Amino acid sequence: MLLSLTRPAKLWVINLRNIRSYHIAKKKIIKDEHYIAKHIFQKIKAKGPITVAEYMKQVLTNTVAGYYMRKDMFGETGDFVTSPEITQMFGEMIAVWFLNEWQKMGSPKPFQIVELGPGRGTLSNDILKVFNHFKSLHKASLHLIEISPTLSDIQAELLCRANFCDENAAAYKKGISHNGVPVHWYKRLNDVPNNFTLFIAHEFFDALPIHKFHRKYNGYKEVLIDVDISNPKSNEHKFKYVLARNHTPMSKVLIKPNESREHVETSPDSILIYKEICERIKLSGGIALICDYGHDGSGTDTFRAFKDHKQVDPLEMPGSADLTADVDFSLIREAANEVGGIISLGPTTQKNFLLKTGLEYRFKSLAQNIKNKKQLENLKECFKFLTDEDKMGERFKFCALFPETVKKILDRYPVIGFS
Template sequence: MALRKLVRHASSISNLYFPSTPLSLSFSNRFSSSSTSSSSTSPFVANNSDSETPISSISIDRSSLYNPPGHSHQPHSDSELSKHLKGIIKFRGGPISVGEYMSQVLTNPKSGYYINRDVFGAQGDFITSPEVSQMFGEMVGVWVMCLWEQMGQPQRLNLVELGPGRGTLMADLLRGVSKFKNVVESLNIHLVECSPALQKIQHQKLKCVDEENAAQDTDKRTLSFLVGSQIPVSWHATMEQVPSGLPTIIIGHEFFDALPVHQFQKVSRGWCEKMVDVAEDSSFRFVLSPQPTPATLYLLKRCKWAAPEEIAELNQIEVCPQAMELTETIANRISSDGGGALIIDYGFNEVISDSLQAIRKHKFVDLLDDPGSADLSAYVDFPSIRHSAEEASGEVSVHGPITQSQFLGSLGINYRIEALLQNCTEEQAESLRTGYWRLVGDGEAPFWEGPDECVPIGMGTRYKVHVTLEGPIDGWRFQLVDVSISSYSISGWRFRL
């Protein structure tokens, strides 16, 4: 009875369905500035009246910089990454973009945030949906099986995950589909991961074994024995390195939010890019570029996709060139090889204003404080993903965004939790109910009776889902229809999404 009440409460938040046509959602951007200023030049670029000034004598304009409250920080002894960043700025004789700063902080080969540590879970800096409950990876597994069926059950399939973290999502996905041998035997797993430390954790999580090939001129291959069958697993630094030629399913969960963003601020002379500089006291600070920067081209592109009145209301704009380029790569890949892509992240269905944030030990901290010690992430601009995919290939069909609650509900998470609760201890049941709420709920869980500081906070509406599909393949065209699941077995072996 308690479970049914919980499910009904979660269902009342948002109807659990997956639409057969793209769904447009509107969200208020809490980072937007309500004030506007007129521009004396083009509304998209900074005044270029100083274009004849040699680049070696750049004059940095700090007069119009917007510094939000709470971004002050105390001097501290420089880390290796701080010294490296200051060295770059000194060598160039001027500041670096926020995008380059973010890239160095997260993925610097020697001291980047993700490179040499496990940052996930309660002992890390943040928790993701796969770490909350096994049900998340299982539901994504159902989606993969649906797509595999609709593709005509290919005998070989590339399953790609971007930024797999600890490998938890992929492990739960494989366990979820393990009873369907034809699906498992078709898989070639490709993990796009730049961190050697996380690669080792993923290797262990998937119970991988490295085997030397008989031919001495070939590299060793790695097989996962997690679900009994021997599944080939490969690691790659970028999506471009994943072999082509096979139907491909791509999963990107909380990957796009970690891609470097460039920030622009509107001043009297137009849009200026926000940069990171070194102050006289040797601390980092934000400044504005006096001239147009290469990233301005992406700002122009993003503004082209937005309504003029939407841009006019903003004093700041965030763009993510790497997200646009990666989306084009994904769209071209599934257009040529067949397949689909699933992107799950937090973001808005509108232009993003100022969302870049730093998290350390589950708390927000200053963006410029001790670079490399905190996670940097930004809200995902879903319209830019949709437009990038559609412009890259006319064969691509983009659906979404819809909420995570709608997505998981359409795949049968309510049936799954009922099945899991049938045979578990009370402690396990409490963990399942908490995990369920965090995945599909909105705000604080109404059933919580523990300490206030531990109340589960639902991710159901904060996270959005984008599905990019391509068709037809061998006479199949992908369709999005209601899923039919009973006791976590697919009724009639007729996959439907």
């Protein structure tokens, strides 16, 4: 999640005029910014220190007041901006990549696009537009994994000409996109039908809970969060890190025997989803593209928070800032190996992926048609922001998963951006 550039609005015309939405009553979302702090404080007082994973889960996705549940946090007025929000070129490159790889497999139909954590829905919207442009939406459907009712409303407004909700169904919201594609919303991947799928996850896994460990003389201890009552007069809800005295269940399961890093962060929730994606691709066919900031198994202490485009203390005012940790891409490869029958490619850098997929050509073709100097400057800035090594070009990584059954095709026509 990076800073203060906005999508060049005039380059991308979104027609919101014909939207009709049907809503049913939803669980009340509490807007009190202190609710989460009070809730976690009371929980720790009653039961003792909690894991960082439990803390993240409460802060981000607590059903009544979690950070993601109650507001639109994207863009200049929010806390961070993501690549799809910066420029349409990002989603277009992802779409072109998928189209190309899907066509190499013989364009299997019916097919579904599954986006995990769609934010404002911008990336899915851009992908549908490109598929539509190439007349490739026949027998397609879009399935969104979104836990936030607030964001699912924003996605439906952008993507659909009509939508309705059924909170008791696995697909809690359904709609029809502007280009006629059925769109379904779920809270969990397990509920999505198992068909040939193009999976896309952009800045999703960095938002999933992590467990943190610290190496001490006698092995790894889990980092926990406790209440901080060092100032008894203060009525603020303060928190601090502590180390578990004994081994926790997670420190026994998640630390590998050959681990040597001083700080280790790992996300069992992410590992389960990597495996689920691999199982599905193996069983029903498909392709997955996972894009996020992260490392290849060497990252250490990356748990952090963002508020108003600035990095802040993750324990300060929980619920008011986004929490995130770098994605460990080596765990995707391990999940693929464990499931078997999967080709795992990458991680490669965002710069490499986008340039090899043709970002520069797209940039030049858009630039040719822009007469306004300011808009042209804006487009150039977006291009640089996505690809510069000191901006998003290097820190953001892409990883792709394919079923081993297409190995011969990929040997002959290597996967773009990963060769």
